Amino acid sequence: MAKSVELLDYQRKLAWWLILPAVFVVLLVIGYPLFQVLRYSIMEYRLDGVTAPAFVGLANFKYILSDPDFWVSVKNTLIFAFFSVTLEVILGLVVALIANSNFKGRTIVRVAILIPWAIPTVISSQIWKWMFNDIYGVSNIVLTNLRLIPEKIAWLATPETAMPVIIAVDVWKTTPFMALLLLAGLGLISGELYEAAAIDGATGIKKFFWITLPLLLPTLLVAVIFRTLDALRVFDIFYVMVGGQGNMATMATYNRQQLIDYLDAGTGSAASVVILLIIMLFVVLYTRLSKTSFQ
Amino acid sequence: MKLRFPLLQVFRRTVSRVIIPLFMLSALAPAGFAQGVTIRFAGDSDVGEGGRWTRRLAEEWAKSTGNKLEYISRPNDASETLQQFQQYWAAKSSDVDAYMIDVIWPGICAPHAVDLKKYLKEDEIKAHFSRIIENNTVGGQLVGLPFFSDAGMLYYRTDLLEKYGFKGPPATWEELATQAKTIQDGERKAGQRDFNGFVFQGKASESVTCNAVEWIYSYGGGTVIDSDKKITINNPQAIKALETARSWVGTISPKGVTTYGEEEARNIWQGGHAAFMRNWPYAYALGADPKSAIAGKFAITVLPKGGENGKHAATLGGWQLMVSKYSKHPEVAADLVRYLCSPEAQKKRALELSQIPTRPALYSDPDILAKTPWFKDLLPVLDNAVARPSTVTGAAYNQVSTAIFQNVNTVLSGGSTPEKAVQQIERTARRVVK
Numbered sequence: 001m002a003k004s005v006e007l008l009d010y011q012r013k014l015a016w017w018l019i020l021p022a023v024f025v026v027l028l029v030i031g032y033p034l035f036q037v038l039r040y041s042i043m044e045y046r047l048d049g050v051t052a053p054a055f056v057g058l059a060n061f062k063y064i065l066s067d068p069d070f071w072v073s074v075k076n077t078l079i080f081a082f083f084s085v086t087l088e089v090i091l092g093l094v095v096a097l098i099a100n101s102n103f104k105g106r107t108i109v110r111v112a113i114l115i116p117w118a119i120p121t122v123i124s125s126q127i128w129k130w131m132f133n134d135i136y137g138v139s140n141i142v143l144t145n146l147r148l149i150p151e152k153i154a155w156l157a158t159p160e161t162a163m164p165v166i167i168a169v170d171v172w173k174t175t176p177f178m179a180l181l182l183l184a185g186l187g188l189i190s191g192e193l194y195e196a197a198a199i200d201g202a203t204g205i206k207k208f209f210w211i212t213l214p215l216l217l218p219t220l221l222v223a224v225i226f227r228t229l230d231a232l233r234v235f236d237i238f239y240v241m242v243g244g245q246g247n248m249a250t251m252a253t254y255n256r257q258q259l260i261d262y263l264d265a266g267t268g269s270a271a272s273v274v275i276l277l278i279i280m281l282f283v284v285l286y287t288r289l290s291k292t293s294f295q
Numbered sequence: 296m297k298l299r300f301p302l303l304q305v306f307r308r309t310v311s312r313v314i315i316p317l318f319m320l321s322a323l324a325p326a327g328f329a330q331g332v333t334i335r336f337a338g339d340s341d342v343g344e345g346g347r348w349t350r351r352l353a354e355e356w357a358k359s360t361g362n363k364l365e366y367i368s369r370p371n372d373a374s375e376t377l378q379q380f381q382q383y384w385a386a387k388s389s390d391v392d393a394y395m396i397d398v399i400w401p402g403i404c405a406p407h408a409v410d411l412k413k414y415l416k417e418d419e420i421k422a423h424f425s426r427i428i429e430n431n432t433v434g435g436q437l438v439g440l441p442f443f444s445d446a447g448m449l450y451y452r453t454d455l456l457e458k459y460g461f462k463g464p465p466a467t468w469e470e471l472a473t474q475a476k477t478i479q480d481g482e483r484k485a486g487q488r489d490f491n492g493f494v495f496q497g498k499a500s501e502s503v504t505c506n507a508v509e510w511i512y513s514y515g516g517g518t519v520i521d522s523d524k525k526i527t528i529n530n531p532q533a534i535k536a537l538e539t540a541r542s543w544v545g546t547i548s549p550k551g552v553t554t555y556g557e558e559e560a561r562n563i564w565q566g567g568h569a570a571f572m573r574n575w576p577y578a579y580a581l582g583a584d585p586k587s588a589i590a591g592k593f594a595i596t597v598l599p600k601g602g603e604n605g606k607h608a609a610t611l612g613g614w615q616l617m618v619s620k621y622s623k624h625p626e627v628a629a630d631l632v633r634y635l636c637s638p639e640a641q642k643k644r645a646l647e648l649s650q651i652p653t654r655p656a657l658y659s660d661p662d663i664l665a666k667t668p669w670f671k672d673l674l675p676v677l678d679n680a681v682a683r684p685s686t687v688t689g690a691a692y693n694q695v696s697t698a699i700f701q702n703v704n705t706v707l708s709g710g711s712t713p714e715k716a717v718q719q720i721e722r723t724a725r726r727v728v729k
Contacts, residue, residue, distance in 0.1 A: 046690070048403070049387070049407075134551030152489075154554060156554050157550055157551055244701070245705075247701075260378060261693050261694075262693055
């Protein structure tokens with residue numbers, strides 16, 4: 001008995017030595033920048049090479065929290081995250097169920113649905129921006145020719161139309177990713193369960209709600225967490241399609257503006273910290289939620 | 296037994312046949328060249344015609360003075376360029392000797408620039424428009440020498456004005472709205488469904504800041520921040536100016552104008568889909584091209600006044616040349632700047648690129664007027680040029696301009712009122728202008 005404890009001790013030591021390089025790397029690439037961001041967030045620190053950095057306490061945080069533009073960006077990000085993730089989950093599930101069923105040319109369809117995901121976001125955003133151009137954009141030309149809208153709409157000019165357009169573009173782009181994740185989850189569900197259900201006389205809808213959905217739930221939750229965190233950090237679509245419009249900023253574009261446009265590393269770092277806290281709130285929420293649902 | 300290393304042989308052969316001769320050649324080389332220094336010049340992006348032209352001229356200077364020139368191309372986007380330059384300056388880099396800088400940057404560049412007054416004679420400076428020299432002077436220091444200029448102007452369709460019975464271009468913004476509405480209604484009835492009365496730059500970027508400064512100044516609403524750093528934007532005339540501009544969107548201007556920059560507006564104009572356009576002079580040469588739909592059918596003039604008692608205004612644009620404080624050869628770099636801004640160089644630029652000189656004397660030059668007769672109309676435009684509040688705000692200008700363009704853009708797209716917008720701009724300006 002004593003011998004095995006000794007062995008465990010030795011193993012534990014070895015384990016520490018083995019993970020040491022990894023810990024070192026994590027500290028270097030995550031710990032150090034994080035520490036720097038925290039340090040700069042309580043300093044007046046401009047990157048112009050002229051003004052010397054100085055300690056200012058919580059002044060940067062006070063400014064951000066009292067800046068209406070910041071709260072607009074938080075609101076935009078939350079609206080975007082909620083609608084895009086919800087739509088992506090529903091459509092992703094539909095696509096996954098279709099791709100999971102047996103039909104001719106299944107492989108080609110599986111590859112084809114991934115194409116939007118494979119195009120770099122800046123490029124697809126620029127393409128969509130042109131397609132939604134008010135004068136030359138194909139969307140306006142098609143819609144007016146079909147007489148679905150009376151006159152051309154300047155889609156990206158106001159938040160009321162720009163937000164739905166951007167959400168639609170994100171759904172177009174990310175649904176394949178969602179479908180792929182869910183497809184993997186569907187593959188794990190044993191076919192025997194469906195056979196048994198069929199013998200018991202269950203309909204297709206019953207099979208979906210009593211077998212597919214409950215067994216897919218863990219995968220679904222992971223996918224939703226992934227996508228939500230991604231959506232909360234959204235930058236490229238907004239930057240390309242409506243960059244500069246103050247009422248269409250997201251948390252990430254607001255942060256960039258402080259840091260790059262204004263060269264204000266103090267306020268920019270403070271904004272990063274606030275954004276980190278907001279995202280952490282969601283992480284905590286989700287982990288709580290997933291624990292209860294797994295039990 | 297002799298060991299054979301084929302790799303070693305190859306190595307030896309390379310050294311004896313290639314590297315040693317090369318080394319000897321390089322040791323000989325300096326004696327063959329003149330004893331000049333290397334000047335590194337960050338000019339216009341050499342993807343465009345302007346950049347390639349600047350590069351050629353700078354290389355001519357190097358040849359005639361026996362110096363060497365390295366041309367550094369910059370990003371196409373002005374804000375990205377500034378961010379890159381600021382990184383060089385933060386590192387006090389001596390790698391670049393001379394920079395081409397935007398008219399709104401002198402306040403930002405001042406701490407990193409030499410005072411050009413030390414290297415240039417007074418009459419060399421006085422030969423440029425005094426407004427630009429004033430703009431480029433920060434606390435008595437001449438940060439940059441004017442290279443070429445730019446100013447906002449009104450483009451109008453002479454054929455359409457005649458067709459609808461208007462005697463001349465509008466003198467006030469109110470008159471512009473009436474003319475634009477008449478022409479737009481008429482052309483749309485005639486079947487041109489996409490025809491617009493007036494296009495300008497409403498995009499949330501520096502573009503709309505330039506437009507807004509013109510509207511506000513023309514109504515007597517000041518320059519946002521005056522030369523004594525007093526924040527003046529929150530006044531009834533400025534509100535009236537923004538109110539007027541807002542009334543255009545959706546009536547004489549397309550709703551999408553709030554997403555248009557210079558090129559978007561020019562595309563509509565040059566396709567023949569607009570009666571009036573506010574833009575910079577570059578659009579003239581492109582519109583006058585024989586392949587353009589509106590060649591020979593348009594003219595330019597000063598932008599309208601804000602009401603009967605208003606003023607004509609034009610936002611000052613253009614580029615300057617500065618010498619870095621961190622340069623090892625400031626006097627040589629200053630000589631390059633002198634050469635590129637000389638009357639001969641500016642005349643050549645006007646003739647070959649139709650870009651506007653910063654020397655008033657060139658506006659009566661017979662060669663230039665023969666090639667581009669519309670230059671004579673530019674003198675009043677440049678005389679009315681208004682500088683953006685960049686020199687007084689220095690490094691904070693970016694924040695002031697962002698506050699202007701975001702709030703004005705929101706007003707134009709109907710998301711805010713002019714009263715709220717000027718308060719917001721005032722609030723930001725209070726915080727950042729010290």
